[in-house]
Amino acid sequence: MLLLDAKTGHVTICELPSWLEGLDLARPLADAALPQDRQALLDAMAAVQHTSPVSVEVRLRAGSREVWVRASLARRQDGIALALQDVTAARHDARQWRELEAWLVTLGETLPFDFFILDREGRYLLQNPPSVKRVGTALGKRFSELGLPGDVQQLWGAGVERARAGELVREELTWLVDGSPRTFSHALSPVRDGDAVVGVLGVDIDITPLKESEAALRRSLGELEATQEALVRKKQLVALGEMAAIVAHEVRNPLGSISNVVTLLQRGMVSREEERELWQVIADETKRLDLLVANLLDFVRPVTLTLSPRPLEPLLERALQQTLWTEDASRRVKTTFEGTAPPVPLDAGQLELAFTNLFRNAVQAMKGDGSLHVRISTEEHLAQRWARVTIRDTGPGLPSEVQERMFEPFVTTRARGHGLGLAIVRKVVEQHHGEVSFESEAGRGTTCVVRLPMPT
Numbered sequence: 001m002l003l004l005d006a007k008t009g010h011v012t013i014c015e016l017p018s019w020l021e022g023l024d025l026a027r028p029l030a031d032a033a034l035p036q037d038r039q040a041l042l043d044a045m046a047a048v049q050h051t052s053p054v055s056v057e058v059r060l061r062a063g064s065r066e067v068w069v070r071a072s073l074a075r076r077q078d079g080i081a082l083a084l085q086d087v088t089a090a091r092h093d094a095r096q097w098r099e100l101e102a103w104l105v106t107l108g109e110t111l112p113f114d115f116f117i118l119d120r121e122g123r124y125l126l127q128n129p130p131s132v133k134r135v136g137t138a139l140g141k142r143f144s145e146l147g148l149p150g151d152v153q154q155l156w157g158a159g160v161e162r163a164r165a166g167e168l169v170r171e172e173l174t175w176l177v178d179g180s181p182r183t184f185s186h187a188l189s190p191v192r193d194g195d196a197v198v199g200v201l202g203v204d205i206d207i208t209p210l211k212e213s214e215a216a217l218r219r220s221l222g223e224l225e226a227t228q229e230a231l232v233r234k235k236q237l238v239a240l241g242e243m244a245a246i247v248a249h250e251v252r253n254p255l256g257s258i259s260n261v262v263t264l265l266q267r268g269m270v271s272r273e274e275e276r277e278l279w280q281v282i283a284d285e286t287k288r289l290d291l292l293v294a295n296l297l298d299f300v301r302p303v304t305l306t307l308s309p310r311p312l313e314p315l316l317e318r319a320l321q322q323t324l325w326t327e328d329a330s331r332r333v334k335t336t337f338e339g340t341a342p343p344v345p346l347d348a349g350q351l352e353l354a355f356t357n358l359f360r361n362a363v364q365a366m367k368g369d370g371s372l373h374v375r376i377s378t379e380e381h382l383a384q385r386w387a388r389v390t391i392r393d394t395g396p397g398l399p400s401e402v403q404e405r406m407f408e409p410f411v412t413t414r415a416r417g418h419g420l421g422l423a424i425v426r427k428v429v430e431q432h433h434g435e436v437s438f439e440s441e442a443g444r445g446t447t448c449v450v451r452l453p454m455p456t
């Protein structure tokens with residue numbers, strides 16, 4: 001409690017509360033008020049002469065602090081009595097609230113979708129312009145008072161109740177806007193103060209365009225799939241046609257030879273010696289046909305491999321010996337074999353078939369004498385450990401015309417080749433999750449590298 005001299009405004013009696021410590025008591029009290037509040041205090045001191053009591057809120061400087069004070073003035077015989085109350089905290093809160101509200105209003109105005117806040121009773125506390133446009137001015141009203149279509153009102157109302165009970169509500173709602181259905185992503189989020197829900201923040205986004213483009217996208221995806229399927233079928237048919245033509249061609253040659261020979265034999269006008277040669281032709285051509293059928297089957301037959309860890313060396317040795325024997329090349333081709341690798345998951349039958357094809361190509365490429373070098377090693381490549389088999393021959397190198405397409409079926413430069421060897425190799429190696437590649441320099445031979453992944 002302070003007592004002021006009514007004329008000078010000086011403090012005459014003082015029980016200064018601790019939160020006003022540092023207040024300059026030597027000067028009129030109005031001098032301690034901030035300049036913008038000074039007049040308000042003076043006005044209150046004047047007014048109290050006529051009407052008593054008077055109340056005013058002003059900021060006073062107490063020492064280095066500023067304090068919001070509510071002063072209740074009462075006229076007394078001996079001056080003006082002032083009961084003082086510290087309202088700094090309340091003032092601060094109120095300012096924060098005003099600022100927050102300004103933020104929310106500005107935020108709402110910039111949002112391109114409906115945004116609103118409901119108080120703890122479910123009444124509209126704040127509403128942005130898009131929301132006003134959609135449901136009309138709703139401030140102070142509840143959902144049920146907005147005159148929305150019955151089903152929407154029911155759904156919204158149920159959502160609000162759930163949000164008020166503390167649940168985050170997210171749902172898609174479709175309702176008629178200007179006669180046409182529109183879909184909204186409707187979200188209601190409880191605003192909490194401690195454990196209590198003090199309001200609900202709501203957002204409604206019109207996602208009709210999104211829904212429409214999603215449906216359109218799905219439609220075109222469906223169409224695309226159908227087109228793709230048709231294309232694949234067409235490609236398969238074309239491939240099948242090409243293959244049939246090639247196979248027919250491959251079959252016709254030996255069949256032609258056989259038929260000629262048979263005619264000659266039927267006429268019976270050949271010597272014993274010639275007859276033996278003609279029978280040999282039939283045997284050779286039949287073998288060739290047999291090989292074609294075997295290769296074709298190796299290439300087209302779908303096989304499921306059973307991979308189990310095995311060492312590569314014996315398998316490679318076997319394939320190499322087998323090749324030298326069938327090609328009758330052990331005298332003209334010198335072979336060297338070096339290196340080792342830990343066991344690799346493999347299907348022995350299929351991998352032996354692949355390596356036999358690679359060895360056979362190398363041996364066939366070296367027309368006269370030559371050497372074939374096989375090396376097994378391990379390496380790190382593309383963050384994986386691999387067993388690596390390098391096969392180097394001293395043949396003429398890869399013909400430039402097949403380099404790009406050598407793995408494709410029926411690509412061959414050999415008169416009696418079918419062009420299926422490397423197609424089989426690639427298929428088998430890929431089924432082992434491996435890689436196969438070639439390097440060659442004209443006149444200096446060919447190097448083939450097969451990589452097979454090792455277990456980690």
Ligand SMILES: Nc1ncnc2c1ncn2[C@@H]1O[C@H](COP(=O)(O)OP(=O)(O)O)[C@@H](O)[C@H]1O
Nearest residue numbers: 361362365412413414417418419420421422446
């Ligand atoms: N080691 C090699 N040296 C030279 N050319 C090769 C070698 N391996 C493959 N080729 C070439 O690749 C072609 C395709 O080989 P492949 O698919 O096994 O069919 P084919 O052996 O029936 O011709 C061969 O015709 C040949 O031109």
Ligand SMILES: [Mg+2]
Nearest residue numbers: 357361421422
């Ligand atoms: Mg071959």
